[in-house]
Amino acid sequence: MPKKNHFYRCPICFSLVDLVHDGGHSLYCCETEMLPLEPQSEKLTDDYHTCVLTHSNGLLYVKVGNKPHPQSDEHRISAIYLVTKQETRRQDIKKGSPATAVFTDTDHGDVYAYCNVHGLFKTSF
Numbered sequence: 001m002p003k004k005n006h007f008y009r010c011p012i013c014f015s016l017v018d019l020v021h022d023g024g025h026s027l028y029c030c031e032t033e034m035l036p037l038e039p040q041s042e043k044l045t046d047d048y049h050t051c052v053l054t055h056s057n058g059l060l061y062v063k064v065g066n067k068p069h070p071q072s073d074e075h076r077i078s079a080i081y082l083v084t085k086q087e088t089r090r091q092d093i094k095k096g097s098p099a100t101a102v103f104t105d106t107d108h109g110d111v112y113a114y115c116n117v118h119g120l121f122k123t124s125f
């Protein structure tokens with residue numbers, strides 16, 4: 001079972017935080033409390049945000065969307081995470097680059113894709 005991951009987002013500037021250690025205090029940004037960011041329900045996942053996973057030769061290939069997700073300044077996938085029981089790995093996605101990532105493969109994990117407009121999407125394997 002992967003560890004519980006805690007993502008928080010500022011409701012004003014939309015900065016995203018991946019909490020590494022919970023010290024038991026609230027997080028603040030723009031002089032307001034950051035809110036927990038929960039992944040969208042898999043029922044709400046659409047063709048642009050579904051994480052397509054391919055396991056091959058010890059690698060895990062992640063492609064966000066059956067259809068290519070926009071990768072503009074205004075709307076893009078900015079990061080893809082692989083969360084396992086032991087660790088969290090992150091691949092930052094540059095503007096204009098395809099929403100893809102490659103990680104060393106594992107037996108189990110959760111893959112998160114963060115869209116700056118539509119939020120967080122999760123796929124477990």
Ligand SMILES: [Fe+2]
Pocket residue numbers: 048049069075076115116117118
């Ligand atoms: Fe999106």
